[in-house]
Amino acid sequence: MKRTITLLLLTFYCTIGSAQNNATDKKIAELLSKMTLEEKIGQMTQITLGTFEEKGKPGLSLAKLNEGIQKYYIGSVLNTPNRYSPDTKEWRQIMTTIHNANSKNRLPIPVLYGIDAIHGASYTMGATLFPQQIGMAATFNTEIVKKGAEISAYETRASSIPWVFSPDLDLPRNPAWSRIWESFGEDTYLTSRMGEAMVNGFEGGNIGSKYHVASCMKHFIGYGSTTTGKDRTPSIIPERVLRQFDLPIYEAAIKAGAKSVMISSGEINGTPVHASKYLITDVLKKELGFKGVVVTDWKDIIYLHTRHKVAETNREAVKIAVLAGVDMSMVPEDYSFCIDLLDLVNKGEIPMSRIDDAVSRIxxxxxxLNLFEGTVADPKQYPKFGSAEFINEAYNAAAESITLLRNKNAVLPLNKNEKILVTGPTANSMVALNGGWTYTWQGDKTDELVPDKLTILEAIQQKAGTSNVLYTKGADLALENEDEINKAVALAKDASKIILCLGEKNYTETPGDITSLYITAPQIKLALALVKLNKPIILVLNEGRPRLISDFEDKIDAIVQCYLPGNEGGRALAAILYGEVNPSGRLPYNYPRFPNSLEKYNRKYTESLADSEQNDDAKYQRSYNPQFEFGTGLSYTTFEYSNLKLDKTEVNSNDEIKVSVDVTNTGRMAGKESVLLYLSDLYASITPEVKALKRFEKIVLAPNETKTVQFTLNQKDLQFVNNDLKWISEKGTFKVQIGNQNKQFVLK
Known part of the structure; x- marks a missing residue:
């Protein structure tokens, strides 16, 4: 009976879905039949809001807005006012002004507004801000990521904005890259699962809901793999590698329902992605079956002419990109795209079929998104905006992301009655906790915009009392200041322990490019001065990428990586330092020790060869020796793995493999443990990885509690891409590793 009811419900919902699709297709066809070429091209055009402002004056210029909407029929707007991030009331006013201008058009097709909601509704004052993506990856908890995206969608819709340029699905290959903190780290499987969770949270299976938004996966493809580590510089990626490691991430997000994709600003093997019909049309749209909107990044069609030099004119750049498969151009500051595209179509250089395809997708x-039913949010429908409930979710996310990398002699947790010194340039900064894409592009105004939020220092003072907490800045991020170092050394003499807060300035994109991966010189000098005192030091890293600390790390007693944990990060860190929260984060990347040793955890075997003839120091007799490996993360309790079982020791090409392992909390404190399953193909015709993450699950265990964790591996997990660009598996032996347990099976 239950099966019958289930089949009837499935049939019912399929019928409804089919009817809705038919109605949508009919509406699109009707609109296309009525639209002029100019109106269609307008739909393909996205302009930044600042274009409609008068320089130095608040508010929008109606004359400029009317030119964009009523002369060029622009279909999309992005970004914030040039001077500030609005609150929800101001966003409604902006959207109302745009709607009123658009309603005067012959065909008032609603304007689609997009925003960089990177770690929450980060361009709306009062919104709930979560850890940046790299910290969310460190939770190894897809439910936290999904919940964070749901809250971000709710608060973005409360801002009358229905489209977010998130998640970032880039796979960084160089830790110096300035956008690594916007990614989910270096692993394909982890990024795929986190990307799925974020898409599901944003879209909720129904982007027409007033509480969900359309997501935009970015940046297709290879953007995070520049050979120099500098932003928007060339990548060299063999297609076999691209298909095995990068493409599956986007494939997973497409299957999850992502409605749009932003194209990479970079080039791969000499071809800018915006110029690649093969990647955008043949691979993304045809092979992966992507039916959504393909949008450029900022000015990237223009850059085909001015930067990449593959187009002699802007007109040629427009032709190349649109024929490659771009549906919408983030122009974003003029109407050159409209003018050039109109001329290209009128002269027969771009077929109307390509225009109609792009406009149909938009x-x-x-x-x-139900934009035809209204584009301005009703504030009464969003009572939870910025609520204590949402803030608590952001706090929990930060708490699960923060990663304990070392805890020598159990120096942590701290005692609230002991006197400590808090020092370092990131100790008293909300800018440092949030990073870029926070109220402004570079996130430089966060301290003044959220005075009620707690920095690391303030959160520690709240826990331990101001009388037990000494503070001095100690050093600047970039400028040498001997006086500050001397102050820190003097104050440290009165403290039992030192909390040393080091990290980076705020940045994203090209302004974040660096020439050295080492943490900055003033911070190294501060650290070296303090370690001479022979007092316990807790190093708190507050950074978007792994800056090298090998000049002094061996003299540090405890190391805590808090990434960019957001507005609630200071509170979460303090709770961990004082033992109110048990840390459970794990590194989503290898933390390198030296600038010329940047191997990933899933390295090849030849990257682990001994090189003792080059280096006599026994400590460094292997070329693979990261400071901390991917997946590293300690707890205040201890976990023991046992009883690893495989349901088969021999499998054929159709079998699944069921894996189970027992995990026991052998300590005295409840804790959360991320159980990571790695798979190794011991021999293959393409040199295999030493190990690759294939499954993970986060569990909670009380003291002395044991749980059995179960995973199922399928045939895709055993496959790799060969030189014919085909996914294959080969007969041979595979090894499963979970914790200190491992078992082998044979594929026959």
Missing amino acids: LKMKIE
Whole structure:
């Protein structure tokens, strides 16, 4: 009976879905039949809001807005006012002004507004801000990531904005890259699962809901793999590698329902991605079956002419990109795209079929978002905006992301009655806790915009009392200041322990490019001065990428990586330092020791060869010797793995493999443990990885509690991409590793 009811419900919902699709297709066809070429091209055009402002004056210029909407029929707007991030009331005013201008058009197709909601509704004052993506990856908890995206969607919709340029699905290959903190780290499987969770949270299976938004996966493809580590510089990625490690991430997000994709600003093997019909049309749209909107990043069609030099004119750049498969151009500051595209179509250089395909995709997303029913949010429908409930979720996310990397002699947790020194340039800064894409592009105004939020120092003072907490800045991030170092050394003499807060300035994109991966010189000098005192030091790293600390790390007693944990990060860190929260984060990347040793955890065997003839120091007699490996993360309790079982020792090409392992909390404190399953293909015709993450699950265990964790591996987990660009598996032996346990099975 239950099966019958289930089949009837499935049939019912499939019928409804089919009817909705038919209605959508019919509406798109009707609109296309009525639209002029100019109106269609307008739908393909995205302009930044600042274009409609008068320089130095608040508010929008109606004359400039009317030019964009009523002369060029622009279909999309992005970004914030040039001077500030609005609150929800101001966002409603902006959207109302745009709606009123658009309503005067012959065909008032609603304007689609997009925003960089990177770690929450980060361009809306009062919104709930979560850890940046790299910290969310460190939770190894897809439910936290999904919940964070749901809250971000709710608060973005409360801002009358239906489209977010997130998640970032880039796979960084160089830790110096300035956008590594916007990614989920260096692993394909982890990024795929986190990306799925974020898409599901944003979209909720129904982007027409007033509490969900359309997501935009970015940046397709290879953007995070620049050979120099500098932003928007060339990548060299063999297609076999691209297909095995990068493409599956986007494939997973597409299957999850992502409605749009932003194209990489970079080039791969000499071809800018915006110029690649193969990657955008043949691979993304045809092979992966992506039916959504393909949008450029900032000015990237223009850059085909001015930067990449593959187009002699802007007109040629427009032609190349649109024929490659771009549906919407983030122009974003003029109407050159409209003018050039109109000329290209009128002269027969771009077929109308390509225009209609692009516009159909855009109209479909607008219909699915229910924008034809209204674009301005009703504030009464969003009572939870910025609520204590949402803030608590952000706090929990920060608490699960913070990663304990060392705890020598159990120096942590701290005692609230002991006197400590808090020092370092990131100790008293909300800018440092949040990083870029926070109220402004570079996140430089966060301290003044959220005075009620707690820095690391303030959160520690709240826990231990100001009388037990000494403070001095100790050093600047970039400028040498001997006086500050001397102050820190003097104060440290009166403290039992030192909390040393080091990290980076705020940045994203090209302004974050660096020439050295080492943490900055003033911070190294501060650390070296303090370690001479022979007092316990707790190093708190507050950074977007792993800056090298090998000049002094061996003299540090405890190391805590808090990444960019957001507005609630100071509170979460203090709770961990004082033992109120048991840390459970794990590194989503290898933390390198030296600038010329940047191997990933899933390295090849030849990257682990001994090189003792080059280096006599026994400590460094292997070329693979990261400071901390991917997946590293300690707890205040201890976990023991036992009884690893495989349901088969021999499998054929159709079998699944069921894996189970027992995990026991052998300590005295409840804790959360991320159980990571790695798989190794011991021999293969393409040199295999030493190990690759294939499954993970986060569990909670009380003291002395044991749980059995179960995983199922399928045939895709055993496969790799060969030189014919085909996914294959080969007969041979595979090893499963979970914790200190491992078992082998044979594929026959």
